[in-house]
Amino acid sequence: GEGRGSGQRGRRRTSQRQSHGSPKSKASPRGASGRQCQRQQRGQGGQERSSGLSNPLVSLAPECPPLGLESLRVSDAQLRASSIQRYGLGAHRGRFNIQSGIHDGDMYDGGWCAAQKDQNQWLEIDARRPTRFTGVITQGLNSIWTYDWVTSYKIQFSNDTHSWQPCKNGSEEVVFPANKDPETPVLNAFPAPVVARYIRINPQTWFENGTICLRTEILGCPLPDPNNVYFWDNTPKTTDKLDFRHHNYKAMRQLMKKVNAECPNITRIYSIGKSYLGLKMVAMEISDNPGQHEVGEPEFRYVAGMHGNEALGRELLLNLMEYLCHEFEAGNPRVVRLVTETRIHLLPSMNPDGYETAYKLGSELSGWAMGRWTYENIDLNHNFADLNTALWDAEDNEMVPHKFPNHYIPIPEYYTFANATVAPETRAVIDWMQRFPFVLSANLHGGELVVTYPFDMTRTYWKGQELTPTADDPVFRWLATVYATTNLAMVDGDRRPCHCDDFAREGNIINGANWHTVPGKAVFSLLRALTSTLPPPPPPAFDGDYWRLLNPGEYEVTAKAEGYHPVTRWCRVSYEDNPTLCDFRLTKTPKQRLREILAKGGKIPKDLLLRLRQLRLRKLRRQRFPGHG
Numbered sequence: 098g099e100g101r102g103s104g105q106r107g108r109r110r111t112s113q114r115q116s117h118g119s120p121k122s123k124a125s126p127r128g129a130s131g132r133q134c135q136r137q138q139r140g141q142g143g144q145e146r147s148s149g150l151s152n153p154l155v156s157l158a159p160e161c162p163p164l165g166l167e168s169l170r171v172s173d174a175q176l177r178a179s180s181i182q183r184y185g186l187g188a189h190r191g192r193f194n195i196q197s198g199i200h201d202g203d204m205y206d207g208g209w210c211a212a213q214k215d216q217n218q219w220l221e222i223d224a225r226r227p228t229r230f231t232g233v234i235t236q237g238l239n240s241i242w243t244y245d246w247v248t249s250y251k252i253q254f255s256n257d258t259h260s261w262q263p264c265k266n267g268s269e270e271v272v273f274p275a276n277k278d279p280e281t282p283v284l285n286a287f288p289a290p291v292v293a294r295y296i297r298i299n300p301q302t303w304f305e306n307g308t309i310c311l312r313t314e315i316l317g318c319p320l321p322d323p324n325n326v327y328f329w330d331n332t333p334k335t336t337d338k339l340d341f342r343h344h345n346y347k348a349m350r351q352l353m354k355k356v357n358a359e360c361p362n363i364t365r366i367y368s369i370g371k372s373y374l375g376l377k378m379v380a381m382e383i384s385d386n387p388g389q390h391e392v393g394e395p396e397f398r399y400v401a402g403m404h405g406n407e408a409l410g411r412e413l414l415l416n417l418m419e420y421l422c423h424e425f426e427a428g429n430p431r432v433v434r435l436v437t438e439t440r441i442h443l444l445p446s447m448n449p450d451g452y453e454t455a456y457k458l459g460s461e462l463s464g465w466a467m468g469r470w471t472y473e474n475i476d477l478n479h480n481f482a483d484l485n486t487a488l489w490d491a492e493d494n495e496m497v498p499h500k501f502p503n504h505y506i507p508i509p510e511y512y513t514f515a516n517a518t519v520a521p522e523t524r525a526v527i528d529w530m531q532r533f534p535f536v537l538s539a540n541l542h543g544g545e546l547v548v549t550y551p552f553d554m555t556r557t558y559w560k561g562q563e564l565t566p567t568a569d570d571p572v573f574r575w576l577a578t579v580y581a582t583t584n585l586a587m588v589d590g591d592r593r594p595c596h597c598d599d600f601a602r603e604g605n606i607i608n609g610a611n612w613h614t615v616p617g618k619a620v621f622s623l624l625r626a627l628t629s630t631l632p633p634p635p636p637p638a639f640d641g642d643y644w645r646l647l648n649p650g651e652y653e654v655t656a657k658a659e660g661y662h663p664v665t666r667w668c669r670v671s672y673e674d675n676p677t678l679c680d681f682r683l684t685k686t687p688k689q690r691l692r693e694i695l696a697k698g699g700k701i702p703k704d705l706l707l708r709l710r711q712l713r714l715r716k717l718r719r720q721r722f723p724g725h726g
């Protein structure tokens with residue numbers, strides 16, 4: 098979900114919006130795709146496929162799921178082509194929904210392109226075992242350079258790559274109608290399922306000003322291979338008792354209720370607000386005393402699904418809830434410590450409307466952008482107030498930190514206007530941040546495998562990329578590194594890069610702004626909470642505990658409060674897991690004591706009167722003889 102240029106966004110979104118006349122369809126993903134297929138065939142009027150439709154077996158034949166060109170379950174080695182224009186347009190790029198690079202130097206483009214323009218070109222997929230093929234989905238090339246797509250193709254099957262059988266409807270070889278633009282996916286179901294190991298897409302015609310380029314997903318059900326027991330079932334299995342499947346809104350709510358029922362003592366479900374369409378934005382709190390801020394326990398939050406169609410983060414948070422509940426019950430010491438010593442808040446879906454849109458259309462036919470934005474087409478990742486500009490302006494005018502604090506920056510006035518383009522989902526999260534003194538938070542996206550840390554916006558306004566560290570850079574780099582080095586997929590040195598960005602060189606972490614600038618992003622919460630030593634103005638019953646994330650070391654810390662003398666002391670942050678306590682005892686200034694006594698209507702003690710008189714004299718002396726006293 099990250100790493101895509103805003104320049105392309107508009108174009109892609111437009112093509113998506115045109116491609117779906119009725120995004121509110123209630124049909125299941127598979128059902129919807131079947132209908133789209135049929136609609137298209139009718140539109141072709143009297144072509145080969147129309148006779149297939151009259152066969153009731155076609156519409157009744159259950160479609161198989163995607164083989165996994167998009168998900169990478171099909172590896173690069175399983176993809177071959179008759180010819181390729183260049184390596185960056187190789188067969189391994191012919192994957193459904195793959196994206197082009199956005200930089201001039203990016204060698205990878207979004208699709209497979211043949212070197213020649215003739216009807217002998219093919220893209221071959223080796224399913225590695227007997228597979229019942231039921232259909233093919235294609236898209237054109239995704240590129241910032243050219244428009245290319247295939248308008249029709251034939252399909253061939255093989256078990257040995259030597260003899261090939263054409264896909265036929267009766268006695269006639271089928272020519273499938275394909276794409277009309279680069280993005281809109283077109284699904285063609287075969288007249289009847291065919292069992293084979295290899296399948297080829299053989300383009301027949303293509304966009305008149307272009308060349309042969311496509312991206313594809315194959316629908317197929319793997320069958321047990323009687324000759325090879327090792328390929329009978331290679332889907333990864335887990336022994337964890339977690340609910341590994343996609344959860345739509347209703348299923349998500351049910352799962353959260355189930356976790357709450359299983360672990361009522363350490364969980365609490367609450368709503369932080371409502372989406373534009375009125376879905377509750379539900380969060381799960383996990384703590385040994387749910388519903389209470391406990392002094393000395395930092396509050397942490399994970400937010401997922403701000404891009405509604407990025408399903409991974411949502412599922413990870415749902416799994417995390419289940420995991421924390423089960424492991425706490427089982428007495429796992431690490432989980433017990435997390436639950437008893439922190440207060441964890443998990444928001445699995447910040448954009449529930451977007452998720453439902455994507456879910457109803459189904460992953461194959463909805464395209465990467467469908468459901469990414471809110472119902473109002475707002476990208477929540479850019480929707481928070483830009484606090485950076487105010488901070489940097491103040492810094493340029495030497496107002497920081499005395500006249501303008503570098504923490505807890507006020508929300509700009511324009512942002513609070515009723516007509517400001519602020520999504521209800523964004524407002525809900527801001528209110529949430531103001532109600533809870535979060536010490537640390539992270540957002541989960543789909544897409545690139547990398548940890549980004551603030552700032553996310555470049556300081557030089559005309560630059561698209563620029564290293565823009567915060568004052569807390571060491572601690573953010575440390576936190577990012579901890580995540581990146583514990584994630585097994587990220588540590589894997591052989592993993593496949595999406596584009597030319599090789600994040601592995603930098604330990605899979607990057608300063609957000611040094612990747613691409615995003616004003617109004619997570620930075621917001623950083624400037625509102627993270628760099629602050631003080632949480633937002635405490636609610637009446639709030640027992641102040643003030644948190645500051647620091648790397649191990651010695652720090653000189655000053656505590657200040659209005660009406661008190663400031664105190665400075667050294668605090669040592671250790672390598673231990675537990676937080677370092679650094680207590681301060683502040684004494685009231687004489688003026689503050691006087692103010693409090695007068696407010697109560699009490700009598701002023703002699704010692705205080707004396708002290709105040711001394712202070713006044715000293716002040717007068719200073720005014721008359723500057724440089725003394």
Ligand SMILES: [Zn+2]
Pocket residue numbers: 098099403404407478542543
């Ligand atoms: Zn995203």
